[in-house]
Amino acid sequence: MGERVLVVDDDREIVKAIDILLRKEGYEVLKAYDGLQALDILAREQVRLVLIDVMMPRLDGLSALMRIRERANIPVIVLSAKSEETDKVLGLSMGAHDYVAKPHNPQELAARVKSHLRRFTTLGDIHAGARASEIRNGRLLYNTEERTLYADGEPVRLTATETKIVDLFMRNPGRVFPAEEIYRRVWEEEAFASENTVMVHIRRIREKLELNPKEPEYIKVVWGIGYKMEKQEKSN
């Protein structure tokens, strides 16, 4: 109990809100208001997880993240104001473990913190060095750190939105996602009449990675339910 979480944001209101939230969940919370303070605390204290804002004075979140990565491999969750900003984070693809749009429901934040801590401790990979960053599935190879996809060794040029969808699929092969859930997780907004939008993106992704987009091998539809990334035979 009482695992230590460091919250970093220049907006004190937000830090306070998150503080209250996480304390209620039983965590011990340390606070910092810019990147430098954060590094300072990390140097002195034992911390199990970091929640950090992207936009900050003195030393911004992404730069701080890089510094953190230089020494430790603790889970870092990046907060960002808008959904578009997460594009930036993804693009820069520094080793953040998760991304959460900021002005959202606190419950989800708490849940993600919990989830990361659990995964981290149970898998016992305290600085396990090379955490698996490549996911292979048949012809496809996805690098979760670089956020790049290869098909038959050839890089696939995906747009930001497409990358996020592929990321979701490659991290959860075999699992079926309703279009509505895809929308929520990729756009980080409530889905409203958005099935068609998702569908068009699916179509475009298929065109880029399937040999025959009309009869997809990888991104399959599950009738009446949603889409899934089909697990292909292992050809180790």
Added chain:
Amino acid sequence: MGERVLVVDDDREIVKAIDILLRKEGYEVLKAYDGLQALDILAREQVRLVLIDVMMPRLDGLSALMRIRERANIPVIVLSAKSEETDKVLGLSMGAHDYVAKPHNPQELAARVKSHLRRFTTLGDIHAGARASEIRNGRLLYNTEERTLYADGEPVRLTATETKIVDLFMRNPGRVFPAEEIYRRVWEEEAFASENTVMVHIRRIREKLELNPKEPEYIKVVWGIGYKMEKQEKSN
């Protein structure tokens, strides 16, 4: 006696009704009104079985189920308002142990709770890690978690309705089901002049999994009674 059951539903009326019902059967009942409360209670209390609604505010039943599965392997029965919703549950195939349509007769609910608890305790697999999720029968292999059927190693593409029928058969090999019972359990409605409907689905399933659908080896008819999944010789 007095095994603990957690009931989760945002409709307090329903929770109350189930509470009364289960208490009468001798269970101890804990209550929660959304997914987060449920996780909270599960973290603190010893619970033997969970009854959870799919539709809920804050953290819906399916998400909650996933979270539960991350740590414990207790039996979870998913409640859903409509029959179509169970399609989703089946499709998404997260490890629920059973599905019950909500506005139905309380006796059945009690029976299923009892049945699951009995199976669970007698098999004594309190967190036995890998609970058997695959059922083999001759050429057929059915994965209860993924709700997928393989024949001779090849995946069999079943529709939602077909999957539910196959699920019933594979979980109860050798048992004979009258068409009328199949209808009730799959459609979760009263059967009225529905034998033919069931029959057509049986036919379609046979076409997909039998070598010679005209002389089925697996889904056999028991004249004047119903259908059954024939148990085949083990060829371990």
Added chain:
DNA sequence: GGTGTTTCTTACGGATTTCTTACGATTTCG
């Protein structure tokens, strides 16, 4: 064998879901 009952088979229409394409708005980048 005949007869009534039960099961099988096939085909079709309607409903729903998914696909596909095109186009205009917006953003990005040189």
Added chain:
DNA sequence: CGAAATCGTAAGAAATCCGTAAGAAACACC
């Protein structure tokens, strides 16, 4: 600023699934 890339919407086309109906076949019993 202009060209290219990206994105979301709309709308018609296509695919899938489901239940019904109706005649054929199989069965049981006399």
